[in-house]
């Protein structure tokens with residue numbers, strides 16, 4: 047691949063068949079954003095969604111509940127709030143393809159929502175409420191593939207509700223030899239982990255989140271709340287954290303709607319994540335890999351590194367390292383020709399795009415921010431630098 051080649055774009059998720067129909071011929075239509083709303087049992091998801099449906103926001107919002115199981119019973123699970131009305135109402139039966147969104151590829155879950163929009167008219171926004179045990183990392187890539195699949199919806203972000211009173215206990219269920227974390231994790235997604243402290247549902251929901259709403263603040267003291275937010279920040283250094291009582295968010299935009307979590311990657315976001323927050327949580331942490339701006343020939347080498355760490359969960363070099371797994375990844379990579387590349391990843395799906403604005407002379411160093419298990423080891427950065435050094439280009 048030479049310097050003039052297009053930079054790599056959306057990389058197919060492992061579960062998606064190679065022969066994906068192209069949407070090139072389809073007339074471009076505005077896509078409807080979808081936010082995944084997740085949170086452990088009793089954190090306040092229903093309270094939040096009821097609040098949104100009855101707020102005056104002027105948007106027609108569809109709320110869909112994704113149950114684990116054999117089918118999506120849309121009749122019971124869809125509620126639409128019409129623009130300029132507080133009359134949230136259940137929608138009558140809409141026949142749809144059955145299937146569990148979490149366990150299927152696009153043609154079931156996403157197609158069901160598209161089918162729904164065709165029958166009910168487009169919505170301004172879709173909120174997908176998962177059950178308390180859902181792993182959003184399994185669901186998010188299904189919606190993120192929409193460019194290749196010609197979908198009429200796109201993933202706007204993931205919001206995780208957290209119960210301030212119980213979240214620390216939920217996170218600690220994965221430690222020691224208590225069976226709770228182990229059973230929970232294996233049950234929910236068959237995800238085995240790689241040894242070491244176990245991941246609980248709470249870890250998975252926090253690590254993938256773009257916004258974390260710490261709810262039920264009325265049930266904890268200021269000190270307890272500070273301990274909760276510090277622990278959450280140590281797991282996910284990228285997410286916006288908002289504290290609430292009864293899920294009363296100060297505004298919907300940026301917190302539940304219009305998140306744009308997969309659009310731009312700003313230098314400010316990444317430098318906040320890189321500020322050296324504590325590594326309090328033994329399972330999941332956020333880490334930053336800084337490296338010099340890339341020369342154009344180094345771009346495919348970055349891709350080699352990303353493929354290796356995300357697809358193979360291995361380093362492309364011989365550096366000794368312990369096991370790692372990456373849940374979320376964001377990057378901003380200046381190129382010496384003035385371009386800037388933006389990297390977005392969730393589990394094994396990632397995307398490298400060209401930023402809209404060129405870098406101002408010598409703007410910043412390149413950064414990858416990783417959230418996951420075992421990511422805070424020097425071997426990752428050493429491996430990245432070695433791979434990039436192989437091009438013979440500037441470093």
Ligand SMILES: Nc1nc2c(ncn2[C@@H]2O[C@H](COP(=O)(O)OP(=O)(O)OP(=O)(O)O)[C@@H](O)[C@H]2O)c(=O)[nH]1
Nearest residue numbers: 087088089090091092093178261262263291292293
């Ligand atoms: N004290 C207190 N109670 C709250 C708060 N927010 C919600 N609740 C209550 O907590 C309970 C659980 O809230 P839900 O909104 O049903 O939580 P959920 O996440 O939908 O729960 P599941 O459906 O079990 O997954 C309800 O009785 C709410 O009224 C809060 O900030 N403070």
